[in-house]
Amino acid sequence: MADGLNMSRRIRRTPYTDRVETVGVRGFSVVNHMLLPKAFAPSVEEDYWHLREHVQIWDVSCQRQVQIEGPDAAELVQWMTPRDIGKAKVGDCLYVAITDHNAGLINDPVLLKLADDKFWLSIADSDVLLYAMGLAIGRGLDVEVGEPDVSPLGVQGPKAEDLLAGLFGDAIRDVRFFKFGWINFKGTRQLIARSGYSREGGFEIYLNGGHLGPDLWDAIWEAGQAHNIAPGCPNLISRIEGGLHSYGNEMTRENNPLEIGMEKYCKLDGSIDFVGREALQAIAAKGVTRRIRGIAFDGEPVPTCSRPWPVQVDGKTVGAITSAIWSPRLKRNVGQGMIDRGFWDTGQAVRVCTQDGVERAGEVSDLPFA
Amino acid sequence: MADGLNMSRRIRRTPYTDRVETVGVRGFSVVNHMLLPKAFAPSVEEDYWHLREHVQIWDVSCQRQVQIEGPDAAELVQWMTPRDIGKAKVGDCLYVAITDHNAGLINDPVLLKLADDKFWLSIADSDVLLYAMGLAIGRGLDVEVGEPDVSPLGVQGPKAEDLLAGLFGDAIRDVRFFKFGWINFKGTRQLIARSGYSREGGFEIYLNGGHLGPDLWDAIWEAGQAHNIAPGCPNLISRIEGGLHSYGNEMTRENNPLEIGMEKYCKLDGSIDFVGREALQAIAAKGVTRRIRGIAFDGEPVPTCSRPWPVQVDGKTVGAITSAIWSPRLKRNVGQGMIDRGFWDTGQAVRVCTQDGVERAGEVSDLPFA
Numbered sequence: 191m192a193d194g195l196n197m198s199r200r201i202r203r204t205p206y207t208d209r210v211e212t213v214g215v216r217g218f219s220v221v222n223h224m225l226l227p228k229a230f231a232p233s234v235e236e237d238y239w240h241l242r243e244h245v246q247i248w249d250v251s252c253q254r255q256v257q258i259e260g261p262d263a264a265e266l267v268q269w270m271t272p273r274d275i276g277k278a279k280v281g282d283c284l285y286v287a288i289t290d291h292n293a294g295l296i297n298d299p300v301l302l303k304l305a306d307d308k309f310w311l312s313i314a315d316s317d318v319l320l321y322a323m324g325l326a327i328g329r330g331l332d333v334e335v336g337e338p339d340v341s342p343l344g345v346q347g348p349k350a351e352d353l354l355a356g357l358f359g360d361a362i363r364d365v366r367f368f369k370f371g372w373i374n375f376k377g378t379r380q381l382i383a384r385s386g387y388s389r390e391g392g393f394e395i396y397l398n399g400g401h402l403g404p405d406l407w408d409a410i411w412e413a414g415q416a417h418n419i420a421p422g423c424p425n426l427i428s429r430i431e432g433g434l435h436s437y438g439n440e441m442t443r444e445n446n447p448l449e450i451g452m453e454k455y456c457k458l459d460g461s462i463d464f465v466g467r468e469a470l471q472a473i474a475a476k477g478v479t480r481r482i483r484g485i486a487f488d489g490e491p492v493p494t495c496s497r498p499w500p501v502q503v504d505g506k507t508v509g510a511i512t513s514a515i516w517s518p519r520l521k522r523n524v525g526q527g528m529i530d531r532g533f534w535d536t537g538q539a540v541r542v543c544t545q546d547g548v549e550r551a552g553e554v555s556d557l558p559f560a
Numbered sequence: 561m562a563d564g565l566n567m568s569r570r571i572r573r574t575p576y577t578d579r580v581e582t583v584g585v586r587g588f589s590v591v592n593h594m595l596l597p598k599a600f601a602p603s604v605e606e607d608y609w610h611l612r613e614h615v616q617i618w619d620v621s622c623q624r625q626v627q628i629e630g631p632d633a634a635e636l637v638q639w640m641t642p643r644d645i646g647k648a649k650v651g652d653c654l655y656v657a658i659t660d661h662n663a664g665l666i667n668d669p670v671l672l673k674l675a676d677d678k679f680w681l682s683i684a685d686s687d688v689l690l691y692a693m694g695l696a697i698g699r700g701l702d703v704e705v706g707e708p709d710v711s712p713l714g715v716q717g718p719k720a721e722d723l724l725a726g727l728f729g730d731a732i733r734d735v736r737f738f739k740f741g742w743i744n745f746k747g748t749r750q751l752i753a754r755s756g757y758s759r760e761g762g763f764e765i766y767l768n769g770g771h772l773g774p775d776l777w778d779a780i781w782e783a784g785q786a787h788n789i790a791p792g793c794p795n796l797i798s799r800i801e802g803g804l805h806s807y808g809n810e811m812t813r814e815n816n817p818l819e820i821g822m823e824k825y826c827k828l829d830g831s832i833d834f835v836g837r838e839a840l841q842a843i844a845a846k847g848v849t850r851r852i853r854g855i856a857f858d859g860e861p862v863p864t865c866s867r868p869w870p871v872q873v874d875g876k877t878v879g880a881i882t883s884a885i886w887s888p889r890l891k892r893n894v895g896q897g898m899i900d901r902g903f904w905d906t907g908q909a910v911r912v913c914t915q916d917g918v919e920r921a922g923e924v925s926d927l928p929f930a
Contacts, residue, residue, distance in 0.1 A: 194587030195565035196598035197866040199882050200685060200808030201590065217564030220571065220590040223685065223808060228566035291697055296690060315570060315593065317687035320666060324691045327661055327835055328698015438570030438593060465697055496567040512569050 201225060204251035205341045205403020209411075213421040221252035221315045227423045235518050237420070238427040241347050241390055246422030247410055248344030250387070250394065255340045256299075256311040256319045260333035263307045266326055271301070272447055272456040272464050278303045283368040283383050286311075286455060287447035288318060293466035293473060294443035295450070296321055298435070300385065302370060302396075310396075312342065314437035325465070342394045343406060349417040350392035357413045358382070362393065375409075376402060387424045389432030389558065426515045430524050433484065433557030439513045440482055440526050446470060448478045449528060451557075480509065480528040484559055487523045487542045487552025491516035500543045501527060508533040511542060517559070523550070524559055571595060574621035575711045575773020579781075583791040591622035591685045597793045605888050607790070608797040611717050611760055616792030617780055618714030620757070620764065625710045626669075626681040626689045628696075630703035633677045636696055641671070642817055642826040642834050648673045653738040653753050656681075656825060657817035658688060663836035663843060664813035665820070666691055668805070670755065672740060672766075680766075682712065684807035695835070712764045713776060719787040720762035727783045728752070732763065745779075746772060757794045759802030759928065796885045800894050803854065803927030809883045810852055810896055816840060818848045819898060821927075850879065850898040854929055857893045857912045857922025861886030870913045871897060878903040881912060887929070893920070894929055 195201075195218055202224040204210075210227050217229040227249050230237060240246065258266055268275050271286040272293075278284055282303050288296040288311075297318045299311040311318055322335045345354055354362050358373040362382055365371040370383035373395070381396040397406055411419060435441060441450050447470070448456065458471050485501060498510035514525030525542070533540070538554040565571075565588055572594040574580075580597050587599040597619050600607060610616065628636055638645050641656040642663075648654055652673050658666040658681075667688045669681040681688055692705045715724055724732050728743040732752060735741040740753035743765070751766040767776055781789060805811060811820050817840070818826065828841050855871060868880035884895030895912070903910070908924040 194599070196587045196589040197864050198589070198806075198809055199865060199867060200806060201866075203867055217566045219566040219568070229564070290693055317690050320687050320691035321694045323660055324694020324696075325698040326694075328695040328700075330698075436568075436570060439568055494567050495569060496571075497569060497573055 195220070204249055205397065205400035206249040206251060206343065206407050209404060209407040210249050210421065215421070222254045222313065222317075224252040224254070226250070226252045227421070230421050230423070234426060234515070237422055238425050238518065240420050241388060241422060241425055241428060243348065244418040244420065245345060245347040245349035245353050245392070245414060246420050247407065247414065248346055248386075248422050248424065250344045250424070251341035253312045253342045255338055255396070256313055256322055257308070257336050257338050258311070258322060258333055259308040261307060262331040262333045263309055266322065266331050266333050267301065267309050268462060269325065269464055270322065272458070272467070272470060274457040274462050275301065275303075276462070280305060281369050281371070283370060283385055285368075287452050288321070289447065289464065289466035289470065290443060291466050291469065293446045293470035295437070295441050295445050295447060296443065298437050298441070298450070302381070302383070310340070316437065339398065339400050341397050341400055341403060343397055343410070344386050344392060344394050345410060346386045346388045346392035346422065347390050353410070353414050353417045353419070354382070354393055357409060365393075367391070376405060378402065387434060388428050389434070390428065426513070427517055430513055430515055430526055431517060431519070431559045433526070433559070435482060435526065436513060445528070446473055446478070448473060449480055450482045478531070480530045481534055482526060482557070483529045483534050484555035484557045485511055485525045485527060485540060485542060485552050486520070486555045486559065487525070487550045489523065489548060489550040492523045492544050493546050495525070495545070497545060498527070499525075499545060501529060502541045502543065503533055503538070508540070520559060523552070526557065529554060565590070574619055575767065575770035576619040576621060576713065576777050579774060579777040580619050580791065585791070592624045592683065592687075594622040594624070596620070596622045597791070600791050600793070604796060604885070607792055608795050608888065610790050611758060611792060611795055611798060613718065614788040614790065615715060615717040615719035615723050615762070615784060616790050617777065617784065618716055618792050618794065620714045620794070621711035623682045623712045625708055625766070626683055626692055627678070627706050627708050628681070628692060628703055629678040631677060632701040632703045633679055636692065636701050636703050637671065637679050638832060639695065639834055640692065642828070642837070642840060644827040644832050645671065645673075646832070650675060651739050651741070653740060653755055655738075657822050658691070659817065659834065659836035659840065660813060661836050661839065663816045663840035665807070665811050665815050665817060666813065668807050668811070668820070672751070672753070680710070686807065708768065709770050710766050710768050711770055711773060712766050713780070714756050714762065714764050715780060716756045716758045716762035716792065717760050723780070723784050723787045723789070724752070724763055727779060735763075737761070745776060748772065757804060758798050759804070760798065796883070797887055800883055800885055800896055801887060801889070801929045803896070803929070805852060805896065806883060815898070816843055816848070818843060819850055820852045848901070850900045851904055852896060852927070853899045853904050854925035854927045855881055855895045855897060855910060855912060855922050856890070856925045856929065857895070857910075857920045859893065859918060859920040862893045862914050863916050865895070865915070867915060868897070869895075869915060871899060872911045872913065873903055873908070878910070890929060893922070896927065899924060
């Protein structure tokens, strides 16, 4: 019980938490001051196999929306990210970096363009709301920045499309990857995106109106019985194998977007202005000194990675693993982490020092893992 | 195990977490993306009685410091809070509200003035760092905003002074309430304040240099043996009885500083400027519509308050309890929450609807509880 989580109002429940408890959640994490389910019976490994074949319902309400609306909304959003949002269309989802003045990463949200003057940033674990408010107030921009009552519910796995098409109509089949459309639910219009924090893919319904949460959960749960639905959550095996990074784990303000492979989402030719542009241009000119890589390594299944694990070559530390788990499919441990220049080539032999004191042999790998 | 906490690097360990685990922590909360111990054997009630008589060592590293330094530091800090910091002296600790443009509460930190151009905000659970950075960047202020490697360690309870005077010298006896001084530890100069999140009082050492954490813990632990030291953490019974509020529990951005009793820390005469001043002046002119109050109420010891509990008068909801616990000393349940105007007088009879479905009789009380 050393890993018990002490509950309070400060750690916010979601519109789905009651349901998640009913179906037997076994643990939570805390993201954006909100509960994120992290384990269901019987195990992460069983969940992983299930996710690859069937469909799961995920309470990802903690992906809070920072809503930026008003005459200067596009200006503020562009100022927050190195990605050129000028050509984004209504209905687009864009993976973007949010940077500080040193080009350090503040978050890596998905940006949804709802209108020319209205955006949502669907955020990872940091208070982007406060950053956006600070920038807007400091610069005197004409925008409203807030957190609407929107709680994403993920439906992930290969059977997600059939399930949701049966429930909401075949139009959702036309929603392409990283685009969003709309469905009707109980007389309300709700945003649905083809997206999600899994390699298996699926949809996320950005439920607007928390009071509808239990009904939406129940509708999907019931329709899902024909598709072997199970409760789930972002699966660590799937995430690491799939090369999906996690803010706070793989990256912090100490890292920049180029280190986590976001080059193609950084417009550095001077045609757009954003916080940290000069710093990022200077980094790009010199080349990054480390970048995120996969590491496959030997030995027994690893313990939970709750602090960086040194990665060494010839006794010298050349990086660190920040997330890792046993892959039952690859029958090896797999991890992600920053590896220094000169040592990041695929196949580079390394030693990994896990926090249980065991040293393991491995090698650098591309992401996603094969 | 439904309340298990899933660990990862994102939920940061502290310089003391290894020690906290050694002495038998039984649960954590997450504050500022960092572990806060929340329970030790045998119980919160035993911890409470111990804290009143002896001395405890608390890992409150999650009280992160937002350091604001540079030519415009004082300007930025003043802009963030309704409290007049113009007369603050080096060595002062000030309880301050941080407000948004609507005068909504973003945080309620302790401000430490280290120099005329250097401040720390010792924060509750929200990313004040990002707000301060946003304001500074947006306004183009000449400041550095960052999170230094500072991890407060609390030494709380009536024997704290004797313990620390024995370890660091009698000079700490001269540090008055909400002032700070300096001690020497292993060749380093460390800040010590007479402060802490308990009614019993004590000191907090703002350890600068996480690598010294285990040594500092061990030194206090060893010296504390003569004083019946025990591991502890912010105690919910002590906190509620003592009228200490918790950001995210008693207050959110939906509340303003006047509602939580910070009138005396709000300078509204126009002599200072801060974010949300006009909004707060308008609220003050009309008078607040609710304010934080104590509620004492009957029945068996209450469950954990993880969502607001309606407080009713004649079947009408007039407020909500946001933190509550059984007081073994008062032999009643005690809580804190916002109560509407017209119903906030001491002694007002109310009904409390706790989340276990039980309705209980009680009355409004002053804070702190007797």
